[in-house]
Amino acid sequence: MFGYCYFQSTLPILPLGLCRKMWPQIGVTGEVFSAIQNYLSIKASKHAASKMVTTGELWATLGSVMASVMFVSAIFKQYFPYQLWGYVEKYSQKLFRILYPYIEITFHEFSGDRLKRSEAFSAIQNYLSTTASLHATRFKADVVKDSQSIVLSMDDRQEVTDEFKGIKVWWVLRKNIPKTQSFSFYPATDEKRYYRLTFHKSHRELITGPYVNHVLAGGKAITVRNRQRKLYSNNPSKNWHFWRSTKWSHVFFEHPATFDTLAMETKKKEEIKKDLKKFSEGKEYYEKIGKAWKRGYLLYGPPGTGKSTMIAAMANFLNYDVYDLELTTVQDNSELRSLLIDTSSKSILVIEDIDCSLDLTGQREKKKEKDEDKEEKNPIEKKEKEDGESKKSKVTLSGLLNFIDGLWSACGGERIIVFTTNYVDKLDPALIRRGRMDKHIEMSYCCFEAFKMLAKNYLDIDSHELYAKIDIMLTETNMTPADVAENLMPKCDEDDTETCVKNLIEALKAAKEEAIKKAEEEARLKAEEATKKAEEEVRSKAEKEEKEKHAKENETSSSSEKENGSIANGNENTSN
Numbered sequence: 001m002f003g004y005c006y007f008q009s010t011l012p013i014l015p016l017g018l019c020r021k022m023w024p025q026i027g028v029t030g031e032v033f034s035a036i037q038n039y040l041s042i043k044a045s046k047h048a049a050s051k052m053v054t055t056g057e058l059w060a061t062l063g064s065v066m067a068s069v070m071f072v073s074a075i076f077k078q079y080f081p082y083q084l085w086g087y088v089e090k091y092s093q094k095l096f097r098i099l100y101p102y103i104e105i106t107f108h109e110f111s112g113d114r115l116k117r118s119e120a121f122s123a124i125q126n127y128l129s130t131t132a133s134l135h136a137t138r139f140k141a142d143v144v145k146d147s148q149s150i151v152l153s154m155d156d157r158q159e160v161t162d163e164f165k166g167i168k169v170w171w172v173l174r175k176n177i178p179k180t181q182s183f184s185f186y187p188a189t190d191e192k193r194y195y196r197l198t199f200h201k202s203h204r205e206l207i208t209g210p211y212v213n214h215v216l217a218g219g220k221a222i223t224v225r226n227r228q229r230k231l232y233s234n235n236p237s238k239n240w241h242f243w244r245s246t247k248w249s250h251v252f253f254e255h256p257a258t259f260d261t262l263a264m265e266t267k268k269k270e271e272i273k274k275d276l277k278k279f280s281e282g283k284e285y286y287e288k289i290g291k292a293w294k295r296g297y298l299l300y301g302p303p304g305t306g307k308s309t310m311i312a313a314m315a316n317f318l319n320y321d322v323y324d325l326e327l328t329t330v331q332d333n334s335e336l337r338s339l340l341i342d343t344s345s346k347s348i349l350v351i352e353d354i355d356c357s358l359d360l361t362g363q364r365e366k367k368k369e370k371d372e373d374k375e376e377k378n379p380i381e382k383k384e385k386e387d388g389e390s391k392k393s394k395v396t397l398s399g400l401l402n403f404i405d406g407l408w409s410a411c412g413g414e415r416i417i418v419f420t421t422n423y424v425d426k427l428d429p430a431l432i433r434r435g436r437m438d439k440h441i442e443m444s445y446c447c448f449e450a451f452k453m454l455a456k457n458y459l460d461i462d463s464h465e466l467y468a469k470i471d472i473m474l475t476e477t478n479m480t481p482a483d484v485a486e487n488l489m490p491k492c493d494e495d496d497t498e499t500c501v502k503n504l505i506e507a508l509k510a511a512k513e514e515a516i517k518k519a520e521e522e523a524r525l526k527a528e529e530a531t532k533k534a535e536e537e538v539r540s541k542a543e544k545e546e547k548e549k550h551a552k553e554n555e556t557s558s559s560s561e562k563e564n565g566s567i568a569n570g571n572e573n574t575s576n
């Protein structure tokens with residue numbers, strides 16, 4: 001009503017602004033324009049005045065009603081006996097229930113002290129995205145699946161109705177904004193959103209049971225249908241409390257690698273695929289054996305052998321999200337736990353190059369501390385060092401071990417944890433024991449079978465006359481699949497299959513020669529080292545002998561001197 005009055009009262013003024021802009025453009029002279037302006041302003045003011053009277057009347061009526069209510073309630077409070085207040089409350093609630101025979105259920109966005117986003121909330125959001133599109137008038141739009149489709153969802157405070165077995169229910173999206181005294185640029189930081197479901201109390205059984213289940217199941221089905229997988233990376237904790245920030249930020253996961261494009265022995269590949277499938281279908285089995293529904297994979301091998309590519313292939317095979325955890329930005333073990341809790345199920349949690357991520361052995365830390373104690377530092381250097389230390393991650397090996405295999409690791413379920421490393425021997429045995437890293441997969445240099453897959457992918461060929469030669473050369477040389485792939489890739493339009501295969505042969509020859517040179521160089525260095533060592537030994541032996549000889553000579557000379565001395569003394573004594 002108020003909005004309508006306001007609109008009516010401002011309406012006549014609006015065209016004035018437009019006139020001002022438009023009329024000069026169509027050649028109306030200044031005098032004519034001012035005449036029209038004066039005419040319109042008189043008309044508008046009359047119109048507006050008449051509407052203002054209506055608004056004034058409305059306010060006056062409202063004011064008097066309010067005053068009457070307040071007066072009656074004050075009188076009532078003063079003269080009504082205090083002892084009877086309880087009854088008044090009780091019966092007023094009863095009366096309210098009779099007058100308002102509806103039940104309300106709220107579904108909050110976050111559960112468990114804001115640690116985890118409620119799955120029910122997301123399911124309802126998705127369910128209502130289809131229901132809302134029929135009834136609501138205000139929407140929020142999200143683009144999914146390579147920008148090919150949009151999903152509409154209810155906007156804040158928008159109410160929609162739904163029907164279930166002929167019964168009407170109402171949904172509304174609301175949010176609680178905490179009453180804060182402080183001024184903030186980001187007022188919505190702590191807003192708590194929730195869906196409220198309202199229905200008549202006579203349908204309590206039907207709505208709280210079958211209807212809610214129907215909504216959740218429908219919502220989950222839509223989630224799966226519209227699901228676009230995501231690649232997450234963890235945010236530094238200093239940003240966790242900023243406006244709308246979360247512990248993880250994401251982009252859509254679009255890596256095209258699959259097990260078909262991954263070059264490795266077929267037997268090994270099939271074994272991994274079976275293992276993954278068994279895991280993803282093993283909910284009941286894991287429950288039965290009393291184990292958290294998670295599985296650890298350790299991928300190790302030289303750089304360029306396809307460890308990261310394997311992770312992408314796994315995610316595409318299982319249709320899982322990927323959480324790429326950068327351990328060095330995690331401040332301490334409790335942050336690590338928070339990050340773990342904030343991951344969704346059906347996901348792969350990746351820690352790449354685990355050997356480089358952190359210094360995870362306690363002994364090394366202690367040794368360093370001792371060394372530092374010895375050093376005398378000036379105060380500025382010391383302060384700088386302390387600042388650097390405070391920013392450094394304090395995640396410990398035991399924190400990481402608990403993260404993977406502790407009580408918290410069971411939160412969520414259906415999770416794969418993958419570690420990659422170039423140096424498996426560097427890792428602490430506790431970190432990679434079975435139960436933490438259940439399956440160890442070695443990613444090795446390119447074999448002939450892997451080469452054939454790469455050739456099929458890159459050049460679309462199954463055989464070639466040079467295959468036999470390549471087979472032999474690959475056994476003689478260590479070349480990573482990354483290098484093989486790079487050589488097989490055409491670099492310009494003129495590069496045909498023949499050129500690419502020959503390029504690979506040239507590269508293999510060069511690699512072999514380089515390997516031979518390297519081996520020769522190593523052998524030469526080794527021989528030099530051995531000769532040096534032998535010479536050193538001979539020299540030290542000679543020195544030792546020389547020293548011994550000297551010592552002996554000194555000994556004999558001193559004893560002969562002593563002898564001579566005693567003879568001389570004897571002679572002196574006899575002459576005396």
Ligand SMILES: Nc1ncnc2c1ncn2[C@@H]1O[C@H](COP(=O)(O)OP(=O)(O)OP(=O)(O)O)[C@@H](O)[C@H]1O
Nearest residue numbers: 261262263302303304305306307308309481482485
């Ligand atoms: N087994 C493979 N099958 C198919 N492509 C591969 C394979 N290995 C490597 N590649 C190619 O080489 C590139 C590098 O591979 P990737 O990043 O997976 O190696 P990595 O083992 O993770 O190396 P790093 O240890 O340095 O991280 C990829 O882009 C991919 O195209």
Ligand SMILES: [Mg+2]
Nearest residue numbers: 307308352420
């Ligand atoms: Mg990698």
